Amino acid sequence: xxxxxxxxxxxxxxxxxxxxxxxxxxxxxxxxxxxxxxxxxxxxxxxxxxxxxxxxxxxxxxxxxxxxxxxxxxxxxxxxxxxxxxxxxxxxxxxxxxxxxxxxxxxxxxxxxxxxxxxxxxxxxxxxxxxxxxxxxxxxxxxxxxxxxxxxxxxxxxxxxxxxxxxxxxxxxxxxxxxxxxxxxxxxxxxxxxxxxxxxxxxxxxxxxxxxxxxxxxxxxxxxxxxxxxxxxxxxxxxxxxx
Amino acid sequence: xxxxxxxxxxxxxxxxxxxxxxxxxxxxxxxxxxxxxxxxxxxxxxxxxxxxxxxxxxxxxxxxxxxxxxxxxxxxxxxxxxxxxxxxxxxxxxxxxxxxxxxxxxxxxxxxxxxxxxxxxxxxxxxxxxxxxxxxxxxxxxxxxxxxxxxxxxxxxxxxxxxxxxxxxxxxxxxxxxxxxxxxxxxxxxxxxxxxxxxxxxxxxxxxxxxxxxxxxxxxxxxxxxxxxxxxxxxxxxxxxxx
DNA sequence: CGAAATGTTGAAGTTAGTCAATTACAGTGG
DNA sequence: CCACTGTAATTGACTAACTTCAACATTTCG
Numbered sequence: 001x002x003x004x005x006x007x008x009x010x011x012x013x014x015x016x017x018x019x020x021x022x023x024x025x026x027x028x029x030x031x032x033x034x035x036x037x038x039x040x041x042x043x044x045x046x047x048x049x050x051x052x053x054x055x056x057x058x059x060x061x062x063x064x065x066x067x068x069x070x071x072x073x074x075x076x077x078x079x080x081x082x083x084x085x086x087x088x089x090x091x092x093x094x095x096x097x098x099x100x101x102x103x104x105x106x107x108x109x110x111x112x113x114x115x116x117x118x119x120x121x122x123x124x125x126x127x128x129x130x131x132x133x134x135x136x137x138x139x140x141x142x143x144x145x146x147x148x149x150x151x152x153x154x155x156x157x158x159x160x161x162x163x164x165x166x167x168x169x170x171x172x173x174x175x176x177x178x179x180x181x182x183x184x185x186x187x188x189x190x191x192x193x194x195x196x197x198x199x200x201x202x203x204x205x206x207x208x209x210x211x212x213x214x215x216x217x218x219x220x221x222x223x224x225x226x227x228x229x230x231x232x233x234x235x236x237x238x239x240x241x242x243x
Numbered sequence: 244x245x246x247x248x249x250x251x252x253x254x255x256x257x258x259x260x261x262x263x264x265x266x267x268x269x270x271x272x273x274x275x276x277x278x279x280x281x282x283x284x285x286x287x288x289x290x291x292x293x294x295x296x297x298x299x300x301x302x303x304x305x306x307x308x309x310x311x312x313x314x315x316x317x318x319x320x321x322x323x324x325x326x327x328x329x330x331x332x333x334x335x336x337x338x339x340x341x342x343x344x345x346x347x348x349x350x351x352x353x354x355x356x357x358x359x360x361x362x363x364x365x366x367x368x369x370x371x372x373x374x375x376x377x378x379x380x381x382x383x384x385x386x387x388x389x390x391x392x393x394x395x396x397x398x399x400x401x402x403x404x405x406x407x408x409x410x411x412x413x414x415x416x417x418x419x420x421x422x423x424x425x426x427x428x429x430x431x432x433x434x435x436x437x438x439x440x441x442x443x444x445x446x447x448x449x450x451x452x453x454x455x456x457x458x459x460x461x462x463x464x465x466x467x468x469x470x471x472x473x474x475x476x477x478x479x480x481x482x483x484x485x486x
Numbered sequence: 487c488g489a490a491a492t493g494t495t496g497a498a499g500t501t502a503g504t505c506a507a508t509t510a511c512a513g514t515g516g
Numbered sequence: 517c518c519a520c521t522g523t524a525a526t527t528g529a530c531t532a533a534c535t536t537c538a539a540c541a542t543t544t545c546g
Contacts, residue, residue, distance in 0.1 A: 061383050064469055069383040083372045086365075091376055091474050122329075128371060129326045133334055135378040140304050140312040142385045143430030147534075178492065187386030189535050194494060226307055231334050390502075421524060432503050437526060439502095 008076050010051050010103075012165055013234075014123045021113060022120060026051040026103030033096035039080075041093045046084035048104040052076050055100025056176060060184070061092045070185040072134055073097070073158065077165040082124040082131075085111060098176045130234050137231045142187045145226065147196045150186045152225030155206065155213060160229055175213035200224075251319050253294050253346075255408055256477075257366045264356060265363060269294040269346030276339035282323075285336045289327035291347040295319050298343025299419060303427070304335045313428040315377055316340070316401065320408040325367040325374075328354060341419045373477050380474045385430045388469065390439045393429045395468030398449065398456060403472055418456035443467075 010022050030053060033039055039050060039057065050057075057074040071092060074080045080094055085107045114121045134157070141150050158175070162168035179197065183190040200206045205221045207214040215221050222229075253265050273296060276282055282293060282300065293300075300317040314335060317323045323337055328350045357364045377400070384393050401418070405411035422440065426433045443449045448464045450457035458464050465472075 059379075061379065063383070063387055067387050069386045071379045071382050083368065083375075086369055086372050087477060089473070092379060125326065125368075125371075126329055128368075128375070129329050132326075132371070132375045132378060135375060135382060136302075136304065136314045136335060139314050139378060139382045139385060140306070142382060143312040144306055144310050179494095180492075190493085191495090191536080192534055195534095198494090230332070234330060422526095423524075433524090434504080434526085435502055441526090 008053060008165065010077055011079060011123050011127060012077055013126065014119060018117050018119045018123070021117065022051075022123075025109060025113060026053065026105055029104045029106075031102055031104060033100045033102060035096055035098055037096050039094045039096060039100075039102060040090050042090050044090045045088055046081065046090055046107070049082065049084050049107055049110055050074075050080040050094065051103035051105060052078045052080065053101040053103050056097040057094055057100055057102070058097050058181065058185070059092055059094050068184055069187065070181065072131065072138065073185075075158075075161050075165065076167060079124070079127050082127045097181065126234055130232070133231045133234070138185075147186075147188055147192055148199055149225050150188070151182065151193065151196050152200060152205065152221055153227050154182065154186060155215075156222050156225050156227040156229075157232070159213065159215065159218075160232060164232075171216070171218060172212060172214040174211060175208060176211050251296060251408065253320055254322060254366050254370060255320055256369065257362060261360050261362045261366070264360065265294075265366075268352065268356060269296065269348055272347045272349075274345055274347060276343045276345060278339055278341055280339050282337045282339060282343075282345060283333050285333050287333045288331055289324065289333055289350070292325065292327050292350055292353055293317075293323040293337065294346035294348060295321045295323065296344040296346050299340040300337055300343060300345070301340050301424065301428070302335055302337050311427055312430065313424065315374065315381065316428075318401075318404050318408065319410060322367070322370050325370045340424065369477055373475070376474045376477070381428075390429075390431055390435055391442055392468050393431070394425065394436065394439050394443060395448065395464055396470050397425065397429060398458075399465050399468050399470040399472075400475070402456065402458065402461075403475060407475075414459070414461060415455060415457040417454060418451060419454050 007023075009019055010026055011019070014022070029048075031039075033055075040046065042062065052074050054076060056076075057080060058070045059072045059074065059080070060068050060070045062068040074094070080102075081090075114124065137153075137157075141153050145153060155175075159168055159173045162173045163170070167173065177185075179193045180190045182188075182197075183193045186193070188196070197206075197208060201208065203224070204216055205224055207216065221227075250266075252262055253269055254262070257265070272291075274282075276298075283289065285305065295317050297319060299319075300323060301313045302315045302317065302323070303311045303313045305311045317337070324333075357367065380396075380400075384396050388396060398418075402411055402416045405416045406413070410416065420428075422436045423433045425431075425440075426436045429436070431439070440449075440451060444451065446467070447459055448467055450459065464470075
């Protein structure tokens with residue numbers, strides 16, 4: 001279900017020879033992960049940069065009290081940790097949400113490549129900026145939006161990001177997250193997520209069944225979410241990946 | 244109260260000629276701002292990069308419903324928007340919290356300088372990483388920590404960051420934030436912030452009076468906050484600015 | 487099939503929000 | 517110095533949102 005005819009392109013906003021080089025580098029060494037399996041853990045010294053070739057990953061931080069906060073998702077085409085080479089220890093963990101295939105990119109080889117291809121360097125900076133922008137928007141969500149808006153917002157974001165890499169239709173996409181994962185991402189309890197999803201269904205804003213999300217009226221859902229997609233655009237007019 | 248004997252050094256973790264060049268560039272053109280004044284607003288095309296020379300700034304996003312979320316603070320020595328040259332429009336606003344002096348750095352001149360001084364480039368990447376790391380931790384706070392922990396955590400972060408730039412004692416620092424600003428930063432109501440601060444006072448974890456925060460027992464406060472400072476260290480052993 | 491994970495429901499409890507009034511405080515101009 | 521202004525801090529009463537606990541139903545998968 002996650003494999004498409006067209007080959008997946010990493011970092012949709014780069015093209016041509018740069019993109020091919022990056023793709024090639026990412027596919028030289030790959031690893032598969034099962035759901036819930038850690039790809040890197042908090043405290044690890046980072047060895048590789050990771051590129052998502054198939055499946056969904058989540059970034060999370062665990063707290064001493066046993067709870068955890070999912071701080072973001074990485075979808076096919078994303079680079080997870082474009083800043084690894086700056087740090088000595090991971091300050092958060094990255095785990096597979098679905099079955100996932102991840103490209104392991106040697107940091108030194110990447111730095112070499114970036115030296116020769118300045119647009120790649122810029123692309124990494126852009127991915128980094130985009131991640132900050134998403135992080136900020138998630139904080140706004142959890143800090144200021146109520147449960148309905150928060151869930152709607154998350155669904156809008158995931159749908160748009162999937163669409164940008166050709167993995168969604170205009171009115172539907174895969175939704176492999178469990179309610180418990182949605183809860184950890186939004187800072188709500190699983191029970192409340194369950195009830196809030198029912199509200200969204202009752203309002204005809206979503207149809208969520210069989211790991212598939214359908215959106216009967218995207219405009220309505222975005223309005224309910226107070227969703228303004230500009231934070232995903234990195235300052236450009238176009239959505240990343242639509243170029 | 245905010246001016247110190249030693250001159251403030253931008254980005255504490257760079258030193259020597261690089262630091263001097265950056266300082267010089269930032270001081271060539273400066274501007275003063277009054278509390279609550281916007282330095283850049285959401286939607287603006289960015290003209291300059293901003294370096295905090297004096298005072299506190301806040302980053303925030305406003306919502307259609309009139310509320311706003313403060314997503315972070317910029318303290319003396321910080322660069323606010325080290326990625327401006329990637330974007331065409333600001334996706335959030337930056338405002339002064341106190342009276343503040345800000346260095347306006349022309350993006351082209353900075354890019355020139357970074358070309359000649361690769362360590363500066365790395366320093367910017369590091370600032371960028373640090374901001375992402377803080378953003379992530381704030382999300383964890385708002386998503387998973389209760390009100391007491393959340394406030395304690397914010398105070399711990401600010402105290403440590405101020406200490407790192409020589410603007411705090413081991414057991415105290417300035418605290419110019421109003422309760423309303425603390426509320427906007429933590430996703431709580433002002434009333435609840437007020438009551439929670441009283442709890443922290445009653446537990447002898449803080450003394451907060453006259454815009455000054457005293458911390459009788461730092462270890463106790465950090466424990467109450469579940470504060471682990473490693474997210475401010477950018478993967479290094481040392482705190483930024485203590486090198 | 488049976489075990490484990492996920493989703494759903496009800497009832498009760500807790501945390502935090504809202505509204506509205508009051509107090510304390512800082513700055514201003516007379 | 518004081519009255520006057522506006523902002524910030526504080527308090528009480530009430531309400532709404534969300535959590536917790538515990539049970540049960542459903543789906544997934546070895």
